[in-house]
Amino acid sequence: MSAPLTVRKSRVESTVALRVRKVVKSYPGVKALRSVNFELATGEVHGLVGANGAGKSTLIKMLSGADTPDSGEIEVHGAPMNFDNPRAQRANGIAAIYQELTIIPQMTALSNAFLGAPKSRLGLTDRSAMEAAFREVARGLGVAIPPWVKAGTLSVANQQMLEIMRAILADHDVIIMDEPTAPLGPFERARLYELIGRLKASGASIIFISHDLDEVLSLCDRVSVMREGQLIATRRAADSSKDGLVELMLGDVKISHGDKRTARAAAGVLQVDGLRVSGRVEGVSFTLGRGEILGIAGLVGAGRTEVLRALAGAEPTSSGVMALDGVPCAWPRSIRDSIARGIVLAPEDRKHQGLVLSRPGVANFVMADLRSVAWGPLMRRGYQRSVASALARRLGFNPARLDIAAVNLSGGNQQKIVLGKWLHRSPRVLLLDEPTRGIDLGAKQEIYQTIRALSDQGMSVILVSSDLEEVVENADRVLVMARGRQVGLLGAQQASVERILKIIFDVERRPAPKEAAA
Amino acid sequence: MIEAALAPVDERGGFRQALPTLVRVYGIVATLVILVAVVTIGNHAFLSSHNIFNMLSQWSPAGIMAVGMTFVILTGGFDLSIASGYSLCAVTAAYVGQHHAPAIAFLAAIVVGLLYGVANGLLVAVVRINPFITTVGSGFILNGIALVATENAAFLVDAPDFAILGAGRWQGVPYSGMLLIVFLLLFGFVLARTVYGEAIYAVGGNYEASRLSGIRVRLVVASTYVLLGGCVGVAGAIAASQLSSAQANLDPGIIFDVLTIVVVGGTSLSGGSGAMWRTAVGLGIIATISNGFVLLDISPYYQSIIKGAIIVAALALDTGLTRLVRAK
Numbered sequence: 001m002s003a004p005l006t007v008r009k010s011r012v013e014s015t016v017a018l019r020v021r022k023v024v025k026s027y028p029g030v031k032a033l034r035s036v037n038f039e040l041a042t043g044e045v046h047g048l049v050g051a052n053g054a055g056k057s058t059l060i061k062m063l064s065g066a067d068t069p070d071s072g073e074i075e076v077h078g079a080p081m082n083f084d085n086p087r088a089q090r091a092n093g094i095a096a097i098y099q100e101l102t103i104i105p106q107m108t109a110l111s112n113a114f115l116g117a118p119k120s121r122l123g124l125t126d127r128s129a130m131e132a133a134f135r136e137v138a139r140g141l142g143v144a145i146p147p148w149v150k151a152g153t154l155s156v157a158n159q160q161m162l163e164i165m166r167a168i169l170a171d172h173d174v175i176i177m178d179e180p181t182a183p184l185g186p187f188e189r190a191r192l193y194e195l196i197g198r199l200k201a202s203g204a205s206i207i208f209i210s211h212d213l214d215e216v217l218s219l220c221d222r223v224s225v226m227r228e229g230q231l232i233a234t235r236r237a238a239d240s241s242k243d244g245l246v247e248l249m250l251g252d253v254k255i256s257h258g259d260k261r262t263a264r265a266a267a268g269v270l271q272v273d274g275l276r277v278s279g280r281v282e283g284v285s286f287t288l289g290r291g292e293i294l295g296i297a298g299l300v301g302a303g304r305t306e307v308l309r310a311l312a313g314a315e316p317t318s319s320g321v322m323a324l325d326g327v328p329c330a331w332p333r334s335i336r337d338s339i340a341r342g343i344v345l346a347p348e349d350r351k352h353q354g355l356v357l358s359r360p361g362v363a364n365f366v367m368a369d370l371r372s373v374a375w376g377p378l379m380r381r382g383y384q385r386s387v388a389s390a391l392a393r394r395l396g397f398n399p400a401r402l403d404i405a406a407v408n409l410s411g412g413n414q415q416k417i418v419l420g421k422w423l424h425r426s427p428r429v430l431l432l433d434e435p436t437r438g439i440d441l442g443a444k445q446e447i448y449q450t451i452r453a454l455s456d457q458g459m460s461v462i463l464v465s466s467d468l469e470e471v472v473e474n475a476d477r478v479l480v481m482a483r484g485r486q487v488g489l490l491g492a493q494q495a496s497v498e499r500i501l502k503i504i505f506d507v508e509r510r511p512a513p514k515e516a517a518a
Numbered sequence: 519m520i521e522a523a524l525a526p527v528d529e530r531g532g533f534r535q536a537l538p539t540l541v542r543v544y545g546i547v548a549t550l551v552i553l554v555a556v557v558t559i560g561n562h563a564f565l566s567s568h569n570i571f572n573m574l575s576q577w578s579p580a581g582i583m584a585v586g587m588t589f590v591i592l593t594g595g596f597d598l599s600i601a602s603g604y605s606l607c608a609v610t611a612a613y614v615g616q617h618h619a620p621a622i623a624f625l626a627a628i629v630v631g632l633l634y635g636v637a638n639g640l641l642v643a644v645v646r647i648n649p650f651i652t653t654v655g656s657g658f659i660l661n662g663i664a665l666v667a668t669e670n671a672a673f674l675v676d677a678p679d680f681a682i683l684g685a686g687r688w689q690g691v692p693y694s695g696m697l698l699i700v701f702l703l704l705f706g707f708v709l710a711r712t713v714y715g716e717a718i719y720a721v722g723g724n725y726e727a728s729r730l731s732g733i734r735v736r737l738v739v740a741s742t743y744v745l746l747g748g749c750v751g752v753a754g755a756i757a758a759s760q761l762s763s764a765q766a767n768l769d770p771g772i773i774f775d776v777l778t779i780v781v782v783g784g785t786s787l788s789g790g791s792g793a794m795w796r797t798a799v800g801l802g803i804i805a806t807i808s809n810g811f812v813l814l815d816i817s818p819y820y821q822s823i824i825k826g827a828i829i830v831a832a833l834a835l836d837t838g839l840t841r842l843v844r845a846k
Contacts, residue, residue: 314730339732353730356723358790367720368731370713377712421731 016078017042017174017205018063018094023072025058032058034229035072040174045196045206047216047237050226050249051440056209059226060176063207064096065089076174090117095167096176099183099438103159105152110134112151113166137165140202141195156300157188164195168204175199176207181215182438185299185466186501193219211440212467213242225249250442269460270311270343270429271323277306277484278317284486286479288429293451293461295475297468297500303484304464305348308431311462312345313338324428339368342428346418346435348464350411354418357407361397361417362388364406368421391420396446412443419450430454433464448474468497482507545835546784550802553828557810564806564813567690574695575684575760577805579604579753580772581698584779585705586746588797591780592709593722593739594789595642595649599634599657600750601773606664607631607754608764612673615758620680627758628751634660635747639740664766672765675758684760694756701749706794718742723790779804782832803832 018040025033033055040046050056061067062074065083074081082088103112110127111118113134119126134147143161145154151162160180167175177196181189196206196219210216216223217237224234225248232248268287275284281303288294296304310318313332322329324341332338338345347353355364365388366373373384389399395416406414415435422430432451436444451474455461465471471478478495480488480503488503558564583600590597607627615623634656641652686693709715720728721738729735758764783800785792807828811821 312730335730336732336734345730347730352724353726356720356727356790358723359719363716363719367716367728367733370716370733374713377714379711379713379716381711 015042016040017076019073019075019078020059020063021073021075023059023062023069023074025062025067025069031229033062033069036226036229036231038224038231038234040205040207041222042205043200043203044221045200045208045219047220047223048207048209048226049211049213049216049223049245051442054226054249055229056226057178058229060096060178060207060209063174063176064094065092066096090170092174093172094174094176095170095172096178097160097163097167097180098178099180101156101159101163103151103154103162105150107151108148109145109151109154109162110147112162113137113147113169115166117170133169134165137168141165141168141198142191143195155188156183157191160184160192161195164199168199173203174205174207176209178209179211179438180208181210181212183300183466185301186468187299189215211438211444213245217242217245227251246441268323269325271326272311273321275307275310275320276318277303277310277315281306281310281318281484284320284479284481286486286489288460288462289476290460291455291458292477293455293463293475295471295478295495296462296464296481297471297478297504298481299504300466302481302504304481305433306484307481308345308433308462308464309347311338311343311429312431313343314345339425339427342425343431344368344422344425344427344429345431346415346422346433348433348437350414350418354421355406355414358405360403360405361392361409361413362402364417365391365402365420366424369425372424387424388420391424392416394423395420395450410440410443411437412439412446415439415443415447419447423454426459428460430459430461431464432461434466435463436465436467436470468500471495472497472500480504546782546796546799546803546832549828549832549835550799550806553803553806553810557806557813560810561813564809569809569813571687571690571692571695573805573809574698575692577801578692578694578698579757580775580779581801582701582749582753582756583746583772583776584797584801585701585794586742586749587776587780588785588792588794589705589709589718589742590649590746591785591787592718592789592792593742594725595739595742596787597638597653597743597746598650598773599638599653599660600746600776601770602657602660602664603631603634603747603750604754604757604772605764605766605768605770606634606660607751608758608761608768609664609668609673609754609766611755611758612675612764613667615675615677615680616673620677620682620759623675623680624683624752624755624759627755628748631747631749631751631754632744633747635744635750636740638747639743642743643736643740661766668766670766672763674763676762681759681762684756684758684762694760697752697756701752702794702798705745706798709794714738714741719790721789775804778829782829803828 016039018038020036020038023033023036036055036059038059048056048059062069065081068083076092076094081092104115110130114130119129119133121129131147138145141161141164143158143165145158145162151159154162164175180192184192196208199206208216208220217240220237222234223237223240223245225232225245227249269290270288273285276282284307286294296307298304306315309315310320311332313335318331320331322331329341332341332343351357356367362385366384370379373380373387385402388402392399392402397413397416397420401409401413406417409417419435435447435451439447451461451463463471463475472495475495476492478490478500479486480490480500482504487507490499554564563569583604587597587600607630610630611623611627614626638653638656641647641656642649682693684694709718717728717733717738720731720733721735725735757768779800780797781787781800782803783792783796783798785796807825811824816824
């Protein structure tokens, strides 16, 4: 192992890093936190779970100083927390790492790591001292990020590591991670787990938020469950089970685990041969049956998203041979081409590619087909509303929330809008890129129920997800990708998480592919 | 009146959701009401029909350009070339008006406006140059063309008919003012109630999501510059007609009036949020301030200070209240 890491030697030892007492927070019309008590022990990894809207984000905002409680107390190492301003809050020693990273892409990794508090001498930045500290922390965490590389060129996983390094370099010993593993693939996750282990060993206290309960149970010492603005229970992870946590999270709502689908033989709707995206994807071929759900599995960067985008007409450098219902047709050149053929994409990045966040659901739901709710050039507002309401009800989205700007909706509701927007066009092929990322369990179930219902009605679906279990459970067949190539196509009976990982491993472990090997 | 007719449909919903919007709406409308009250108390002549008609006529060119600018800004764009375009269109109207019927002269101005709008639109939406730089550049070119064509002399028009658009009145109501109100209502309706308007909000709110939804994003963006060009043509024609003359540097400062009208109304410079009724309120505020100075006999030295302070205060009130209410 590498050099041990020490976090904040100066701090007086205390057994409780953070103590939250009777914290209440209301926003106009919502009671977000109703008298929450919470305790984070020094040197523990504490899981925080709950459905979307349970109050996790609000609690974190209080702890990180982003917002102030209406009443109640928060103590950091026995001293009351300082809420004055971001500068004063540095002294609290709490760092929050959100899903939306705060890395500045144009700056170097080094500058990012010291953002806001560069080391200086005589008023000039002291680069060599910063570089030395950077390298030391990187070594301690087992991270290999060159200090002078532009942060924007780093992978999401490395950007996240960089943000954790920033927290340590700023001498923070309480680190809050909000769904850090959501954007990561299996290998990157394993690296993060290892890093969390090292942080813990060095004396840091960590709050770990995730929707993946297996991960929470294996990684954390204790787990707290939140529901409807209250902290329902804190349990030792060793004494808890996944089902037990789910029960606590959902209250009396029951969820059903989906049965594995039975493969169906059906006529081919979409035939793709030799799909290629210049420099990124090569040689992907498959036939998609009517009503079939085809999963695409692979690591982040394996080319899954590019395949979907190419089919949706959003990759100008893509090529291949396509046939619809057995009739050959030109490769789609534009998004409108694909939409006209009934091939539509619900993209990976809801916020930037899927929704107009400033606009309400009633506008977003019909956005992909404005003509359908218009009379000539005139919008039929009443009809638009009834169309949006019908879509909302079909997807389990409360129609009373149709007028709320999308930015204020939960991830699950946002995803329902993105789905609804395309269902409105009754597509033949629905391309779903990470449809359940960052969504709570209840909404996940609803989205999968919807997808299955659609497939039962004859709609064909291509599903990309980093959650392999999800892919295996929901897909009829699984196409496995690695390094931009198709490396396997498994039927429902053959597909298992282990099998898929083994195929990917075998390819990824090989030395860089030679072009002739195709 | 105008506000009610042009209020966009989506600003409905539960009270909690509507609250930030209500505060924003009343913040800016309240500013207008207070200003009108202050000026009226100082000088009762302010609300006389004579004064109001004069204001309408005086603010018609800037107001009509603000209508087009609202479209451009809603898509997240910007157009700094309008002052030059305005002069060039006025010069065109005056030049053609010297030898031809006024209608042909005005039409010529509009055609020139549309053409340069097409050029701006192509550069911004298709070549995808930053709109700020594009329109600074095209502004220089347009100004240069006007200078070359006029040799920096004023074109005078003798034909009495030529003044009808700018100075003509029906029952005391100036035609130019009617045109302004027609533009506000018509294009307010287009924004709030048509497929095109809906697409403008979508594209301004999220370009990429709109593109992936199959909206013709480039066409939508480009079209707003063409529409603004047309508005600039109409404004130029009105100005030439009002003055019965035109020159290459007619009113370089008018760009600031136009931008201020749109932004003070509360249409966001980042695109996707705003409305035509806001532009109407913004126009009311700016016109009231300017006219109020004259009526209240305030020294010109203080005018700039007060005008600037009111503009900044209106915006601070708007954003401050929004943040306060939306705190989350």
